[in-house]
Amino acid sequence: MSPVSRGFRHLHRAPAGQESRLPPGQYVTEGFPVLSAGPTPHTPLEKWTFSITQGGQAKKSWTWQEFRALPAETITADIHCVTRWSKFGTQWRGVSVDTLLGQAGYDAPYVMAFCDGGYTTNLPIADVTGGQAWVAFGYDGGPLEAEHGGPARLLVPHLYFWKSAKWVRGLDLRDTDEPGFWEAYGYHIYGDPWKEQRYAGD
Amino acid sequence: MERTAVRGRLTWQAATVTSVTQETDSVVTIELDPPHWPGHRAGQHLDVRLTADDGYQAEREYSIASAPGEPPTITVERLEDGEVSPYLTEELRAGDELELRGPVGGYFVWEPGDSGPLMLLAGGSGIVPLRSILRNRLRTSSDVPARLLYSSRSWPDVIYRDELGQHRDGVQVTYTLTRGQPAGWTGHTGRIDGALLEQVAWPAEANPLAYICGPTSFVETAAAGLVGLGYPAERVKTERFGGTGGH
Numbered sequence: 001m002s003p004v005s006r007g008f009r010h011l012h013r014a015p016a017g018q019e020s021r022l023p024p025g026q027y028v029t030e031g032f033p034v035l036s037a038g039p040t041p042h043t044p045l046e047k048w049t050f051s052i053t054q055g056g057q058a059k060k061s062w063t064w065q066e067f068r069a070l071p072a073e074t075i076t077a078d079i080h081c082v083t084r085w086s087k088f089g090t091q092w093r094g095v096s097v098d099t100l101l102g103q104a105g106y107d108a109p110y111v112m113a114f115c116d117g118g119y120t121t122n123l124p125i126a127d128v129t130g131g132q133a134w135v136a137f138g139y140d141g142g143p144l145e146a147e148h149g150g151p152a153r154l155l156v157p158h159l160y161f162w163k164s165a166k167w168v169r170g171l172d173l174r175d176t177d178e179p180g181f182w183e184a185y186g187y188h189i190y191g192d193p194w195k196e197q198r199y200a201g202d
Numbered sequence: 203m204e205r206t207a208v209r210g211r212l213t214w215q216a217a218t219v220t221s222v223t224q225e226t227d228s229v230v231t232i233e234l235d236p237p238h239w240p241g242h243r244a245g246q247h248l249d250v251r252l253t254a255d256d257g258y259q260a261e262r263e264y265s266i267a268s269a270p271g272e273p274p275t276i277t278v279e280r281l282e283d284g285e286v287s288p289y290l291t292e293e294l295r296a297g298d299e300l301e302l303r304g305p306v307g308g309y310f311v312w313e314p315g316d317s318g319p320l321m322l323l324a325g326g327s328g329i330v331p332l333r334s335i336l337r338n339r340l341r342t343s344s345d346v347p348a349r350l351l352y353s354s355r356s357w358p359d360v361i362y363r364d365e366l367g368q369h370r371d372g373v374q375v376t377y378t379l380t381r382g383q384p385a386g387w388t389g390h391t392g393r394i395d396g397a398l399l400e401q402v403a404w405p406a407e408a409n410p411l412a413y414i415c416g417p418t419s420f421v422e423t424a425a426a427g428l429v430g431l432g433y434p435a436e437r438v439k440t441e442r443f444g445g446t447g448g449h
Contacts, residue, residue: 006298039428201211
């Protein structure tokens, strides 16, 4: 039983009627905080590609121009950071991962997203297909700024936001579920905010 | 690169607050005595959980301010519109219980065996994990030379002022004051920029290892500045806060 913190009061409430949108242990923020482990990379668009790889081989690769010619969607989603902020109703433009995997072809149970700067994160294929994941290039009506992961980031809003890898450059198809960058430092291998899967063992 | 996976579940425990020390008008340092503390590394965090009398709970993570081997200690800045930080900075007293779990995180850490001179850059309360690193350096009698560039609003806002002034051999502390300077201030003023970094930071040829912690705008400027001076991105570790309005 947790001790009561004398004098502590509940101030940060979710907007009335929207309490059920807030996962346990989270609070609502209006800002858009930035978290990352190193300097912001700036890859010129003419050198940018997005690739679906397997066993070190590229199955399919798109230049920025080719990527932007793919059908794009507008996504409205609530996002939840493991550091406990949630932001409701964020608006994105992006290409569905279904479209990318559909063009590349795939037969693997997991993916490892890889990024500029060396960041990686692991995801089950079931969580990046079926209209649940995008490679987002636009935010709030404009381009996605570099500090928020631009030119393009993964968007997997039903998992903690570290899974929505910034500066993403591709997905590597994997037979096994290996920990990515933060997962290897003790963060949860899956990261379901509704089950509060923050750290390994949660 | 050393990676420390967290083994098993990090469980919540009620720690006793052994002291609350006022650092500045809006910042306190809280020393904690948890029943079971596995030890921490310099730069790691811990999670704090508060419980209201109606059962509502709020959790936040805080950088650990103390060195490995010392009791876990956090330093908390009171944030306007905060929910947890006003309680920690104004209500909490020695002898109270505070729930915590940890330590957490393994990337933004420094070990005395890590190569290269240390380049530490702090914006505001971003000094907290860097203070743990400097204390660890001192406690382990490390001879790794260290430079700290610390940006604060004003001299009274400088956290750990006395302690930082006591570092001697191999540690160089440089301040810049962004909003106000005391009479006769001859140090740097204004926000950090490329010129100040070039003047204060180790040259890239020294193979420095950099740790940057502060608000996003500070971290972006500092990290880009060091990369511009030739630091490889993988030698520049960053930690950011701010903008959440939530702590």
